[in-house]
Amino acid sequence: MSQSPVERSRSPFNPGYGRQPLVFGGHEQEIDELTRVFSTLDFGENHSILIAGLRGAGKTSMLTLLQNAATDAGWLVISDDASSGLMDRVMETTIPALLNGLDPATKARLTSVGLWKFSASWEYQDRHREVKPLLRNDLVALSRAIDNRGILITIDEVSSGRVRLRELAKFALQVSHALTDGANIMIAFAGIRIDLDELLKQEHATFLRRSRDLTFERLDPHATMAVLRDTAAVGGRQISPEALRRLAEIAQGYPYLIQLVGDYAWRARSDAPTIEIEDAEVAFEKAIKAVMSRVISKVYLDLSDKDREFVKAMTLALVDGRAKMSRIVALMGESDQYVQVYKRRLIDTGYVQRAGHGFVSFTLPYLDQYIRSLVYDDPRDDRRPADSWADFPAPQL
Ligand SMILES: Nc1ncnc2c1ncn2[C@@H]1O[C@H](COP(=O)(O)OP(=O)(O)O)[C@@H](O)[C@H]1O
Numbered sequence: 001m002s003q004s005p006v007e008r009s010r011s012p013f014n015p016g017y018g019r020q021p022l023v024f025g026g027h028e029q030e031i032d033e034l035t036r037v038f039s040t041l042d043f044g045e046n047h048s049i050l051i052a053g054l055r056g057a058g059k060t061s062m063l064t065l066l067q068n069a070a071t072d073a074g075w076l077v078i079s080d081d082a083s084s085g086l087m088d089r090v091m092e093t094t095i096p097a098l099l100n101g102l103d104p105a106t107k108a109r110l111t112s113v114g115l116w117k118f119s120a121s122w123e124y125q126d127r128h129r130e131v132k133p134l135l136r137n138d139l140v141a142l143s144r145a146i147d148n149r150g151i152l153i154t155i156d157e158v159s160s161g162r163v164r165l166r167e168l169a170k171f172a173l174q175v176s177h178a179l180t181d182g183a184n185i186m187i188a189f190a191g192i193r194i195d196l197d198e199l200l201k202q203e204h205a206t207f208l209r210r211s212r213d214l215t216f217e218r219l220d221p222h223a224t225m226a227v228l229r230d231t232a233a234v235g236g237r238q239i240s241p242e243a244l245r246r247l248a249e250i251a252q253g254y255p256y257l258i259q260l261v262g263d264y265a266w267r268a269r270s271d272a273p274t275i276e277i278e279d280a281e282v283a284f285e286k287a288i289k290a291v292m293s294r295v296i297s298k299v300y301l302d303l304s305d306k307d308r309e310f311v312k313a314m315t316l317a318l319v320d321g322r323a324k325m326s327r328i329v330a331l332m333g334e335s336d337q338y339v340q341v342y343k344r345r346l347i348d349t350g351y352v353q354r355a356g357h358g359f360v361s362f363t364l365p366y367l368d369q370y371i372r373s374l375v376y377d378d379p380r381d382d383r384r385p386a387d388s389w390a391d392f393p394a395p396q397l
């Protein structure tokens with residue numbers, strides 16, 4: 001006979017891209033400043049926001065947080081990603097859906113603007129064909145109809161690719177015209193630093209060059225432990241001080257990894273009242289394995305071939321967590337100037353940081369170990385299952 005099933009509590013950790021954390025760590029000041037705009041409409045420099053960071057740094061989560069705060073404050077929210085067809089999607093799908101959500105009185109006011117047709121029961125029907133459809137006009141009309149409360153536009157996954165960036169820049173230009181016409185709009189873009197930089201270089205993107213710039217890197221130890229502790233607490237469990245420290249050491253402030261390691265530690269013994277050091281140790285290996293395959297490997301794939309050469313040389317040159325530039329230059333067999341260009345690029349992108357004069361280090365935990373596993377086919381790597389056919393060689397023909 002089996003025992004009655006143990007009451008297992010659900011993990012409150014939420015690992016995965018775009019999965020909103022239950023407790024959002026760090027960035028307090030920026031969140032405070034940006035969300036205040038939703039109630040005061042005092043924008044300052046916060047009309048356009050760029051959120052730059054590597055995968056797993058929390059960009060999408062931040063956009064979601066802003067969307068929720070804006071909605072709570074009565075703003076309209078338009079959210080999309082930067083894939084091609086953005087303008088059409090927003091004008092043909094997103095805005096009509098927003099229109100349908102407005103109250104009849106507001107819709108009635110909108111009919112006089114002459115942009116959209118509504119049915120007798122105030123359902124959105126179509127655009128008026130006589131008008132040349134421009135996002136600018138849509139935004140201004142929407143803004144007026146809601147008494148200028150405000151519209152938040154979030155565009156996630158900005159990535160280079162000429163057509164897409166040109167389209168994005170055109171989108172931004174329409175938004176800037178709407179701002180000039182008096183609409184209260186905040187627009188936020190999220191992506192990897194070099195891609196956002198490329199966006200700013202576009203012909204029509206002048207307005208974005210005055211954007212508020214947020215860089216998402218790692219959380220500090222204090223914020224990391226707060227996320228772990230408070231998330232567990234919401235789920236009804238505690239973390240022993242020893243385990244908390246260990247989990248923070250493992251996560252290294254990397255948001256995705258914080259959720260992963262917290263989740264595995266929770267699941268190790270989800271019926272116990274406290275997460276102990278043993279649970280942290282169980283979580284360690286699993287979390288690292290998962291972060292390598294789901295995050296770090298993809299971060300590595302985002303690099304160009306030359307960037308990869310640099311980070312490989314850098315990995316080989318690492319001593320006590322930092323690499324000497326002259327050693328990287330020697331390993332790459334290129335000129336000093338040439339290598340400096342790549343170093344600067346990688347620093348700008350957020351992969352690499354300066355670590356004392358003539359030295360660099362990785363910003364991301366475990367990237368060096370991932371690269372090492374690619375560079376060396378490490379025979380001591382015990383994560384690989386032993387070849388069970390090793391003792392049964394195929395006969396020679
Ligand atoms: N500030 C944060 N505090 C705690 N966890 C976070 C934070 N930001 C993101 N996360 C978690 O990290 C993971 C990746 O977040 P996501 O927003 O998708 O990153 P990105 O869009 O930068 O790739 C998710 O599991 C999310 O819950």
Ligand SMILES: [Mg+2]
Nearest residue numbers: 017018059060
């Ligand atoms: Mg994302």
